[in-house]
Amino acid sequence: MAQNLQNPPRRKFWGWGYEGHGPGPDEVQALSRMVLERFGIPAEEARRPPRIEDLDLRPSRVIPPATLESICRRDSESRAAHTYGKSFRDLARAVESEFPHPPDFVAEPRSEEEVQRVLEWCDETRTVAIPYGGGSSVVGGVEAPASDDRPFVSIDLTRLDQVLEVDARSRSARIQGGVMGPSLESQLRPHGLTLRHFPQSFEFSTLGGWIATRSGGHYCTLHTHIDDFVQGLRMITPSGVAESRRLPGSGAGPSPDRLWIGSEGILGIITEAWMRLQDRPTLRASAAVAFESFKNATACVRALSQSGLHPANCRLLDAGEALTSGTGSGENHLLVVGFESADHDPAASMRRALEICRDHGGTVPEDAGATRHEKGRKGDDAVGTWSQFFVRAPYLREALYLATGLITETFETASTWDQFETLHHNVTQAVTDALQRICGGGTVTCRFTHVYPDGPAPYYTVFAPGRAGSQLEQWTEIKQAASEAIAQSGGTITHHHAVGRDHRPWYDRQRPDLFAQALRAAKREVDPGGILNPGVLIDPDIAPDSQPSRETPQNVVGTNHPNR
């Protein structure tokens, strides 16, 4: 992840990561052969990435005022790059050069004061403001709100990228919201500390984004969401600054942080957070245990989740997932159990965990689970922790789509143990039926990303042969079937991907109506103009005078610079 400062890598405006990164031609060929074998799709239907010069973006309906001009961009590439998140839906639209609703401009504030000024201007001019971190949303969280024709600005926060203060004694740090994963970890490394929050989007997502979307991270048990690592928050709203006191724990009323965590940009912009950190682990033990029966494997995970051993890793991959990720032959289900510590040898915990695995019919390889001492070892970061496959998956998906038109997407949920078996059956059945009906075939596989004493968080991966030009509609229909099955089986519409705009129909059924009313009321207080990320989570009340005439914003803007 080292960057060449002379030639900083350039992020793709249409897909995942940096230009030129991802699989090389040989790997793409090998992957395409695999797709041909599995799904009978030849690699002939190859499509090319879109080119910025071929896009014909709608002209900006507002331009930044002179006072903000120096931190705003209106060039096509910036606007296109901030039009979508990174879901399959986003990829499919981008590859078709469909960018009908780009932001009118992109603001890149370099300080909290500039965030405030951008928000003030948006509020005055009734311009919609959409906070943008790493842009890795897979739920339509950063795109133009449907049926809201107000002009909109994408507020890119990645220049707020500093660790501002480290309190080693309390193992915590004050960190700006726009810092991306790798930079955050490299700033903490000299202090011997780590946040250890490694979502799949780690490389291209930000602390503020993780907090705003209740991101799921490294730990499979105990501290699964980013929520638990938040010690205090600072948020800029159109009505002013909200800051909570940094505390290890408090019982003073409902937690303000917990209202802001998961607010997905509708209440304000998280500019700073005091975060709880970890010592860098030096002792690790892990084992991969094979199960013939998925039911036994599930029962084993349940026993582990209720054992109080709290493994850092406890990922169950069904046979299909194990095959795809190259960690299994496709015959057995695979449970990866792992412990890590900066303080003590986890050998006793690992011994007991493997005993539980054997008790449930798991095949434990001889000598599995020995403790490794890894003091000072290089690569103790996302890459070292996650399998290569995990981190590279978004690159691979994209390459596969270009080469073969393959539909690949994931969805996830969580449910209590008593409901899991039915939910899993219903979801698998509904998606398999949909795949057959819509695509004539395809696969749906499952892994557990996180587990709790009261239930698992299953995560599903879909591969389906796409029909050229129809993949978006095909996926939409499959996703609909999956979401309905989840909702009807008592699962949550999202465990850690967030709600955004895409999950609204099911979220609206899931969350208590009175809570939605309370949230709308809370939003009116901090965002009376309803400018912040409208359509995400709730439909805000927009005052009748908030749909401005086209002239309004023009009245306040300065000189028109078409490009910067």
Next chain:
Amino acid sequence: MAQNLQNPPRRKFWGWGYEGHGPGPDEVQALSRMVLERFGIPAEEARRPPRIEDLDLRPSRVIPPATLESICRRDSESRAAHTYGKSFRDLARAVESEFPHPPDFVAEPRSEEEVQRVLEWCDETRTVAIPYGGGSSVVGGVEAPASDDRPFVSIDLTRLDQVLEVDARSRSARIQGGVMGPSLESQLRPHGLTLRHFPQSFEFSTLGGWIATRSGGHYCTLHTHIDDFVQGLRMITPSGVAESRRLPGSGAGPSPDRLWIGSEGILGIITEAWMRLQDRPTLRASAAVAFESFKNATACVRALSQSGLHPANCRLLDAGEALTSGTGSGENHLLVVGFESADHDPAASMRRALEICRDHGGTVPEDAGATRHEKGRKGDDAVGTWSQFFVRAPYLREALYLATGLITETFETASTWDQFETLHHNVTQAVTDALQRICGGGTVTCRFTHVYPDGPAPYYTVFAPGRAGSQLEQWTEIKQAASEAIAQSGGTITHHHAVGRDHRPWYDRQRPDLFAQALRAAKREVDPGGILNPGVLIDPDIAPDSQPSRETPQNVVGTNHPNR
């Protein structure tokens, strides 16, 4: 805790627990001698408990309507018993027979539907509704709101006392909000499950009360507050029913539960909760480690809190606390470390914990920390878990006050480790100064009730010689000094005692203003009449027409039954 159904014990209307329970005459004498030795207070100033027949309560300003009459009480004892919580302030006022603001009547709904009907009636008649669980508030959470002269009803929820459903597979249960600790545990015992939430008020506090006040419980690390054990909630509000889906984890927007947890009765009445439970532990290890230096002991607790060992018990008692509780000679500070499990021998964790203790200068008794197998052992409940002193403390305080006029009270906070030393110094200094100035002496001692990787939750106990008839004013002034020192040192005004009305001045400074605005707005949605526990947490907006003329409620009431 077995109850004789023929002669059910009768709860005191003026103090802690049942009539006739608490220390006998010999123990009171011994305690009084101790007070004489320590503070020079002779036991001559004995006062008597108040008698119900001596109270001259204000006549009820409203009477229940005929439709609710069968579940309402207006007798003096019921009204007096629901006038106060259980703080020293409450005790002092009760003993002086000061009950100027009793509830106009007490409602005792037996079903959720009856809760709804009571709330509807209150809303229609603009009568203030104060939810009342076990009545163990020590922060003015259940008393008449100051400067609000609307009539008020105390809604006693203890008839909603059933475990309704057990899901053993997910180790969870659906439980009514009004169940008290002992009954809850005895209903769970046949299932081999336990909530293991043992606040000091365990015997006389309810599940709904714990959730509404973010009660702190049994576990010193990890799951310190009741919050983490809430899987889903059901709440009755004047605007209807709010119910969250039971889920092991979710990332769908801000957590509705986390807005309701800690809402202290201002948003609604928690009638049911799905709670996460534990297997009953069968393997236990514990050790008491002595430290000469408080600073070393504190550093040791910090190391333990950051070790990832997650001891169930990790209570540091300073020398004074150790002396008072009879667990030490008063020369050394005492750290009690304990592990418990239903799954595995915690020996390895205990060994490492004791190593950390030795590294920090702790004296570990030989053979300390051996694992005890306790399968099927009787008394595996609050009493078996906590020291006798802990559970009996409220009885002892009361007896001491009656015998000697001794002021005894506690207060608590939490702060990050980097601020703890200064906070502890400031608080101790401020209270010691105040004691000297106001009482001519007294003691303030400290223990840690809960610890986090980023800071401890210190808990302070004050003993002070009272001046007959002035104890209330004396304590108020001491508490003021303590609260100011906490606020100025960056601590929270409460870690687990809640805010109520007593902590408002400091809570108002601590919580972000925009959060208060959001909370007020949320309250307007669920409680538009502002009838629910006004003055707690926030001052609600009360519509101008909400201060009813004295006639209004009379218009809707039925036959006037002076007593029931």
